[in-house]
Amino acid sequence: MVSLRPLASLPVVGVVADGRTYRHLLYLLVAMPIAFVHSGVFSFGVVFGIMLSPVLVGLVVLLATLVAARLLAAFERWLADALLGTDLATPDDLAEADGAVAGARKYVDAASTWRGLGFLLSKFWIALFGLIPLILFARGVPLLTAPARYPVTVQFGEVNGEPATWAIETLPEALAAVPLGVAAILVACHLANAAAYAARRMAVALLDGPTRDGPAGESERVTVDGEPSGD
Template sequence: MVSLRPLAALPVVGVLADGRTYRHLLYLLVALPIAFVHSGVFSFGVVFGALLAPVLVGLVVLLATLVAARLLAAFERRLADGLLGTDLARPDDLGEADGAVTGARKYVDAASTWRGVGFLSAKFSVALFGLVPLLLLTRGLPLVAAPARYPVTIQFGEVNGEPATWAIETLPEALAAVPLGVAAVLAACHLANAVAYAARRMAVALLDGPTRNGPAGESERVTVDGEPSGD
């Protein structure tokens, strides 16, 4: 008896039947606005903190920026768990603190604070790379739908300040547009998965906390889409 392979396991086109692809696209869709929030928080905190540091108020602003970084990193951890298929542990290296000075120092001393800052800084690059598959998708889908929409004019961008368009007015032209659109959609999905993979590895490396079940100081294996991340 011959069993059929799952559609998602098919080469090249199986990506369209894989639910992870659409979660990855959603992750990339929200990545850019979230990255702008990260950038705004750090720009305000670092610039004003540095300028006001001589009057001590700046130190409070810088500390608040680190606290905000931990909160944003916690949000990114939940986002990665929900859309990238990770299972990240919450860091617990802050420890106990007695007094305001000791409490402030624990945020500076915690390694997870600076790993979170590193992830938030790198997230902007991920967001920029994530625009490529999203743009491909917005160009490919109108081509796939051309037989149901013609006559239609599809714009691909600009060349020397002039819009680059394709006026599809006949059925043969619309049918010819379909394989081009399918190729663009497939390329977009594979690129989205590739960018999401890079973001997932970054999250595992920079946002994962210590083991929740094993001895202290050992890293837990984080499951990534059903596979262990490695030792």
Template sequence: MVSLRSPSTLPVVGVLADGRTYRHLLYLLLAIPLGFVYSMLFSFGFMFGLVFSAVLVGFVILLATLIGARIAAGFERWLANRLLGTDLDRYDDVPADTDGAVAGVRKYVDAASTWRGVGFLSLKFFVTVVAFVPLVALANGLPLLLAPLRYPYVANFGESNGEPVTWAIDTLPEALLAVLLGVVGVLVALHVTNFVAYVCRQMATALLGEPRTDEEASAAESAADDGGPVTVDDSSGSDDSSGSDDEAPAAESVPPEPDEFIPADAVEPGSGDDTGSAGDTGSADEPVRDDGGS
């Protein structure tokens, strides 16, 4: 029997049929605005906090920036779990119970997860810059795929030294060449997208949380819960079977009513209905043979 190969496992072109590719693409699309927001807010927050650290308001700004970084890191962890295929849980390094406001503030400053989140958000800006590469390649490659349907037209590829970079597609051979270049551009862009998403997944695993280890425990518990009723049913079934075994000897100890009232003379010799009746026939014939001999 011939087994069909999944399109997503094909080399080079399988990236087109892999659903993870488009989740990675969505992650990069969201990374561009988020990266700029993180860069502006946290850069200004730390800068103004340090400038005004001589007064109390500077420490308030720094604390608010750290809390905001923790919230943003939690959102990035959720985003990585949904779009990058990670399974991360938040770090459990912040004490739940603290005495006093100073201790409540200090627990966030002392937590390593706070500074790991700050490090991830700082690196997210570089992810934003790299994310432009596959997105620009897709923006330029996708229109070329429709070149045979819309030529003659002029493909615009941006600007270089203030001059627009264009390609006037006027003939069918040029349109077919544009389709080939468009396919190559789209494939390269999607592979770069998966590579950038892989780097982001490694960053998230190292800085945003620890892999959840309770999955196997929960699976074992669910398996135990599923097996529990089966065990109870088996024990109840064994009790029923033992009860039936107890009743069986009592039923067998009572001789069957038909065999009890069948006369020995009514059974034909050699009928062989059962061994019990054959034995009765033999015992009935013996007195006849004895009388005949006498």
């Protein structure tokens, strides 16, 4: 019996049939609004913390910002596990502390606090790059489905403040739009996977906590996207 090759394993076009591609697109779709939340929290915390530091209230605000960064990093850890296929461990490097000063200091001393903060600040660039595949995918779908929808007007953006559109009114025009839509979707899928790969590597490096098998980062050897990493 001849075994058929899985569609997802085909070169170039296989990404369209791979479910991970659409999880990556979803990750990029939510990345930008989440990045704005990160930016708002840090901008408020740092600016007001520094302004109010002479009256000590600012120190409390800065500490609260670090605690908020740990909470946001925990959410990013869950999001990476759900959509990027990682298996990240929760950091457990917060030391036992007695008293308010020691309790505050443990957040400053924990390496996971600063690694998580580094991930949150770096993710903005992943979110910014992720707009490219999202826009390409959004433009490619109307072109691909033009034969079933014409007459239709596809908008590509703006040129000198004026919308750049293509009015598809005939069947030949609709058929000509299909290969353009296919190309746009393929490029979008590959770019989305590339951005997700970068985000996954960042998450493993900066969000992974110590595991029973070793230090932070060891869990990457167990699974990445559900498969052995090949180390």
